[in-house]
Amino acid sequence: MLGRLTIEAIPLYSWVAMGGAAVTVGGGIAVFLLITYLRAWKVLWTDWLTSLDHKKIGIMYVVLALVMLVRGFIDALMMRAQQAIALNNEGYLPPEHFEQIFSSHGTIMIFFVAMPFLTGLINIIVPQQIGARDVAFPFLNSVSLFLTAAGAGLVLISLAIGKFSTAGWTGYPPYSGIDYNPGVGVDYWLWALIVSGVGSTASGINFIVTIVKNRCPGMTYMRMPMFTWTTLCISILIAFAFPALTVVAAQLALDRTLGFHFFTNGDGGNMMLFANLLWIWGHPEVYILILPAFGIFSEVVATFSRKRLFGYKSLVYATACIAILSFTVWLHHFFTMGSSANVNAVFGIATMIIAVPTGVKIFDWMFTMYRGRIEFHPSMVFTIGFMVTFVIGGVTGVLLALPPADYLMHNSTFLVAHFHNMLIPGALFGYFAGLNYWFPKAFGFKLDAKWGIRSFWFWIIGFYLAFMPLYVLGFMGMSRRMEHYADPNWQPYLIVAALGAVCVLLGIVCIAIQLYVSAKNWGSARDLTGDPWNGRTLEWATASPAAPYNFAIVPTVRDIDAFHDMKLGGTAYQPAAAYEDIVMPKSSGLGPVLGALSFALGFAMVWYIWWLAALAFVLALVCVGIRACDDESEFIIPAAEVARIEGAHLGQITSADMHDMRDFQPVGPASGAPLPGRA
Amino acid sequence: MSETALNSELLEHEEKKSLESREFGFWVYLMTDAVIFALLFASYVVLSKNSAAGPTSRDLFDLGHTAGETALLLLSSLTFGLATIAMTSDQAGRVVQWLFVTLILGLGFLAMEMLEFHGMIAQGAGPGTSGFLSAFFTLVGTHGLHVAFGAIGICVVIGQVLVKGLTLPVRSRLVRLGLFWHFLDIVWIGIFSVVYLPGVM
Numbered sequence A: 001m002l003g004r005l006t007i008e009a010i011p012l013y014s015w016v017a018m019g020g021a022a023v024t025v026g027g028g029i030a031v032f033l034l035i036t037y038l039r040a041w042k043v044l045w046t047d048w049l050t051s052l053d054h055k056k057i058g059i060m061y062v063v064l065a066l067v068m069l070v071r072g073f074i075d076a077l078m079m080r081a082q083q084a085i086a087l088n089n090e091g092y093l094p095p096e097h098f099e100q101i102f103s104s105h106g107t108i109m110i111f112f113v114a115m116p117f118l119t120g121l122i123n124i125i126v127p128q129q130i131g132a133r134d135v136a137f138p139f140l141n142s143v144s145l146f147l148t149a150a151g152a153g154l155v156l157i158s159l160a161i162g163k164f165s166t167a168g169w170t171g172y173p174p175y176s177g178i179d180y181n182p183g184v185g186v187d188y189w190l191w192a193l194i195v196s197g198v199g200s201t202a203s204g205i206n207f208i209v210t211i212v213k214n215r216c217p218g219m220t221y222m223r224m225p226m227f228t229w230t231t232l233c234i235s236i237l238i239a240f241a242f243p244a245l246t247v248v249a250a251q252l253a254l255d256r257t258l259g260f261h262f263f264t265n266g267d268g269g270n271m272m273l274f275a276n277l278l279w280i281w282g283h284p285e286v287y288i289l290i291l292p293a294f295g296i297f298s299e300v301v302a303t304f305s306r307k308r309l310f311g312y313k314s315l316v317y318a319t320a321c322i323a324i325l326s327f328t329v330w331l332h333h334f335f336t337m338g339s340s341a342n343v344n345a346v347f348g349i350a351t352m353i354i355a356v357p358t359g360v361k362i363f364d365w366m367f368t369m370y371r372g373r374i375e376f377h378p379s380m381v382f383t384i385g386f387m388v389t390f391v392i393g394g395v396t397g398v399l400l401a402l403p404p405a406d407y408l409m410h411n412s413t414f415l416v417a418h419f420h421n422m423l424i425p426g427a428l429f430g431y432f433a434g435l436n437y438w439f440p441k442a443f444g445f446k447l448d449a450k451w452g453i454r455s456f457w458f459w460i461i462g463f464y465l466a467f468m469p470l471y472v473l474g475f476m477g478m479s480r481r482m483e484h485y486a487d488p489n490w491q492p493y494l495i496v497a498a499l500g501a502v503c504v505l506l507g508i509v510c511i512a513i514q515l516y517v518s519a520k521n522w523g524s525a526r527d528l529t530g531d532p533w534n535g536r537t538l539e540w541a542t543a544s545p546a547a548p549y550n551f552a553i554v555p556t557v558r559d560i561d562a563f564h565d566m567k568l569g570g571t572a573y574q575p576a577a578a579y580e581d582i583v584m585p586k587s588s589g590l591g592p593v594l595g596a597l598s599f600a601l602g603f604a605m606v607w608y609i610w611w612l613a614a615l616a617f618v619l620a621l622v623c624v625g626i627r628a629c630d631d632e633s634e635f636i637i638p639a640a641e642v643a644r645i646e647g648a649h650l651g652q653i654t655s656a657d658m659h660d661m662r663d664f665q666p667v668g669p670a671s672g673a674p675l676p677g678r679a
Numbered sequence B: 001m002s003e004t005a006l007n008s009e010l011l012e013h014e015e016k017k018s019l020e021s022r023e024f025g026f027w028v029y030l031m032t033d034a035v036i037f038a039l040l041f042a043s044y045v046v047l048s049k050n051s052a053a054g055p056t057s058r059d060l061f062d063l064g065h066t067a068g069e070t071a072l073l074l075l076s077s078l079t080f081g082l083a084t085i086a087m088t089s090d091q092a093g094r095v096v097q098w099l100f101v102t103l104i105l106g107l108g109f110l111a112m113e114m115l116e117f118h119g120m121i122a123q124g125a126g127p128g129t130s131g132f133l134s135a136f137f138t139l140v141g142t143h144g145l146h147v148a149f150g151a152i153g154i155c156v157v158i159g160q161v162l163v164k165g166l167t168l169p170v171r172s173r174l175v176r177l178g179l180f181w182h183f184l185d186i187v188w189i190g191i192f193s194v195v196y197l198p199g200v201m
């Protein structure tokens, strides 16, 4: 009846694991009670979970990412604490538990922090940046969100019921095969990846079509804002790369569940096939995480330097180059596999070449700042911190791209330092910049800048403290994923790294305080114009938060900095002579239902509860069938209602709220020339 | 014009736009599916000689049987095309007839495939036997699964044509389903020439 699910699944084997389970379950119950106490279930269901509004879906993605960031970071803190004390002793974590922690940390940070964070920001902003009223497929968008949430749910529940994988976030066979890993851990990992991976693929398709089909008149490809460009590139990457993840995860699942021999030691399996397939997805994946952050930095740096983005075209081409090259380098993750020297050389050189377009970008951002009037808004500070720190990570990456050097550094903490050095500034800082920059667009009030700056300093100092020692440790011969060690020379560095993690913890606390303080004082930080930073791109032309339809009148664009151009030309904030009826998608509860069903399907497959898996699958098919027969999925917002909403918005804008555009007047449309000072 | 008439005109206009996006989106989806098949092909090529102690492709494949499957599937692509042509001349009855024929041919293909799989498993050549057979069953099985979903899709569209007639959304679904069905044909040709033909040579 319940497959291999028995009472033994409760983690009584260690008090730390029990504690983790208690916190997870307790947290779930607390949220449940809080919503019940606030009588918010109905609002939550009708206004949020069933909503097909891309802005609300985006907010839910970001909330998911922030919650999972806390979980993933607790894992990191536990590992740092363990390694700080585990010199010649077992520390406080048994080996099997430590292995689960690094596996879940990596999996969570990549799939359930970075992916939902960037998808959320894209959802909130990209339709507004291209002057669209919605994404191409609003319902599919909701399904994607809940598939991602279902995957996150599988990782979370593995803490309380059963165990998580011990095979690392990459899950290499044969160790992850059924012979060496008979428990449920690897299955949890696999099904979390499969379920959320399908959701990501759907998002990728959705945003390709949205950007290709839904741009407003005048917005040619070469007038799209950089964030939209990076979104287009990563959507294409997702569409090409994520199927590889689905394939490799399905193959390993078949090996484990039905006794296939794709990757087994004997019987004709080939485990290097796994490494190849995984990294054919995996390397593009790191650019999927980083490129949107590059887009955010591009927007932020132009806005807060009060200048046009320098080298827009070169940024576009560099982004496209990186996207294409990202498919040509996957083998650098296993130079030590023993390919011939020539093969390794080709992939090594290809890897180094990626540094060129990336360098172009760094210079473009620096030239944008050059002689600009820089404002140290938190998002700008994160951008500057990124530029300095990311270059260090890039240099160590070029070093690792040399196969002979990689033979020495492979799987050492040098590598761990390298990829955190790329992902924390290159992805996370970008998302934090985006959070600070676009928060008012989503909620209608600004985030507290003081706490934003504080969070930045704790994050960046914490980062350097936590990861620079790991470069040194790598040279000293420490390999990654060590539960305890015997070399006393390592310990001081590991203690510093632990302090760094504590510092990052304070950074996360500052973000929490920032959210709390801003929400408390929201009345005094309201954004009435919809354009709090004197922004340049089209998302600032809508109200904050934007009306369900974003634009009452679909705008026409003449310039890369479309909204800046409108403000200069005096066409911003003008009421229309007449408004029209607007067609919008109706809410649908099928998204959350499909998410719940895929969670049930994943859970059932992990525990071999075949009847439940079959039931969930059939019900999911029925849901899709119902949706496929529904031809009345849209409704109309009448023109009178649109006029009322627009009138209320425009009525609250006084000329005092508008930005002084006089400084910008003398600048010709395409010049990057310095701005004259205020007269 | 009355308000509801205006509204339905607006809705129809929006619908047209959204159906256009759907068609483009469907092409993109097919591309992701093509990547899945490409990697399953690659896995098969890597593993096709790894028959361990089990039977090899030469012991197992029967080109005659495969030719039968191929004939059924190619013919079904033709009949689907005829259904699409009937749609363009607004003959709902014809559309249903041709879709029905397509469905039968598709189910015939699936039956033959099942027979083949069953026979292989019965002689001890199941997917758990060797890397070669794992890759074979996964590639061919994934294609078969797609055909099965396509068959379900044909049933749904037949139902929609009967209930709703050839409305705009129904036509669009029919066209997209057609793309899917022809795509599976192309994949099958790949399977025939990468799996079965070299397998018996």
Ligand code: HEM
Pocket (backbone or CB within 6 Å): A073, A076, A077, A079, A080, A102, A103, A105, A106, A107, A109, A110, A114, A167, A168, A169, A170, A413, A416, A420, A423, A424, A427, A428, A466, A479, A480, A481, A482, A501, A504
């Ligand atoms: C915020 C501060 C962070 C700290 C203190 C931290 C700490 C750690 C530690 C201690 C490990 C294990 C190293 C080892 O194997 O010896 C690790 C692994 C890893 N981390 Fe982080 N991390 C942080 C953030 C992130 C972020 C933001 C990401 C991705 C977006 C990330 C992705 C990974 C991955 C993929 C692994 C490899 C897991 C494995 O070995 O399978 N981490 N991290």
Ligand SMILES: [Cu+2]
Pocket (backbone or CB within 6 Å): A282, A283, A286, A329, A330, A332, A333
């Ligand atoms: Cu890589």
